Amino acid sequence: MGSYFDLDDILAEEEPVGVQFRVAAAGVGILDPSAEENQVEVGSKVELPFWLAQELWYSQAVSLKLPNFYNERIRKEVKADPGCVDLRSRCPYFYELGCKLVPLAQDATLGSFLMFSLRGRYRDLLCKSHTAAGTVTPKFLARLTREETRLFEAGAESMKAFRKWRLEGTRLEKAPVLGKKRRPTSDTPENT
Amino acid sequence: MFGRKGAQLCVELLHTEEDQLSRFNNDLFEQVLNETSEHFEQLEARLTKMHEEGLDAQTTKNADFYGGLTHHTSILRNKRCLLAYIYHRAQTVQRLRWQLGAVLPDDIQSKLSYSEKNYFKQYSDSLGVYMSSIDLDLSVDLSPPKDPYIQVKVLENVGNVYLDDQSTSLLRNSIHLIKRSEAEPLISQVRLLCL
Structure with missing residues (x-):
């Protein structure tokens, strides 16, 4: 899958996955809000980011539950009309996370x-x-996952490049980093 | 805790448009580092406890082992987030050298961290040494030219410069026919407009 530095890969692994602990784990009580001591007990159900759930699953410490956006209801919706389902609000990394879950899930x-x-x-x-x-x-874009948005942009970009080539547009351009309206330099960090 | 902040760093990069640069987020970066040290302390505490109980950390699988494993994984995760943050910014810094030349405008300078400025300088120097060793300016003609001369309009007063071995005064709104290779860096810096 993605490279070590791939941002999308990193963020796809941040998505929460429900797990049930098969063993106790000391010193990580913060993971389980209902824990009384600083320890996760056997059988407690918590949500962990995928990267942690995966590691614990490999050492057979937890059992995984598929996130509910892969459940029967969503599957029926997708089967009825794939284009109309809002996948982004379910999970922006619907496909990436799904691919990572395939070897782990029993499904x-x-x-x-x-x-x-x-x-x-x-x-x-x-x-x-x-x-x-x-x-x-x-309206349409808001339903797409990250991967789909990228596909969409790639399609639009290539059409733009084609038109530019046909009309022989200008080829010398300013540096894109200066393209935005230059804001007056202030000390407040930019919120991006 | 547990990688949330590291992921925030990555989200920040992802939301910055490509080819744009945001300020180096020192604050969040420090927080992730502190969190990592905290994880390390916890991990050490688990290992010491197992050691004191006379258990072998390689084979015993008790509560302490799984606690330790969780912290260990978190450390690796934070490391990955931090490295990705630095790596992607370094790539942008490299691109800046090609797009803007050896001297960066102030507003961009202020967004770089100290080590990024150093990196830019050293990258720029290495590139300069290489270009002078082959006696060719690689940063011009990034797209193949059709005509060696182009017509440009001056957007910003540049003053008297030597173009094609003769002095030309580039005053605002005047129009010139000059060599493409000489115009290119100035167009890139938004001082000239290609007509």
């Missing part, structure tokens, strides 16, 4: 479900990215 249908969703949404996405170039379509 054998997860992989094919992910494939089905992407395939169902892809054609619509590509079509819109080619025709809607230039004008914004926020």
Whole structure:
């Protein structure tokens, strides 16, 4: 999967996953809000970020529960009309996280479900990215996951580059970092 | 705790548009470092406890072992977040050298951390040494030219400069036909506009 420095890969692993502890773990009481002592007891159910859940799963300390955006209800929604489901609000890393969960989960249908969703949404996405170039379509974009947004942008970019090439646009450009309106330098850090 | 802050650093990078640069987030960076040391102390405490009980950390799998494992994983996770943050900024700093030349404008300077400034300087020096050793300015003609001369409009007073071995005064709003290779760095700095 992604490289060590890949930001999207890092953030996909930050998504919470529900786990149940099969063993006790001392000194990590902060993980379980209901813990009375500084310890997680056997059988307690907590939500951990994926990177931690994965590591503990490998050493057989926890059992995993699939996040609920992979459950039957969502699957039915996707089957009815893949393009209309708002996947971003469920999980912006729907596909990435799903791929990482496939080897860990007992659910054998997860992989094919992910494939089905992407395939169902892809054609619509590509079509819109080619025709809607230039004008914004926020309503549609708000439903896309990170991966899909990138696909959409790539489609729109390539259409733009094609038009520029056909009209022989200018080739010398200013440095993009100066492109924004220069703000007066102040000491407050920029909120980005 | 447990990597939340490290992920925040990465989110910040991701929300900064590509080719833009935000200020080095020293505050959050420090917090992640402190958190990592805290994890390390906790890990050490677990290991010492197991040692005192005469248990072998390699084979025993008790509560202390799993607690330690959690902290250990958290340390690795924080390390990954911090390195990714530095790495991506370093890439941007490298790009700046190609886009803006050897001297950075003040507002961009102020966004870099001390070591990033150093990095920029050393990168710029190495590139300079290399370019002078092959006697070729690599930072011009990034896209292949069609005509050696181009017409430009001056956006910002530059003053008298030597272009093509003769003195030319680039006054605001005047229009010149000059060599492309000489115009390119000035266009990149938004001082000239290509017509």
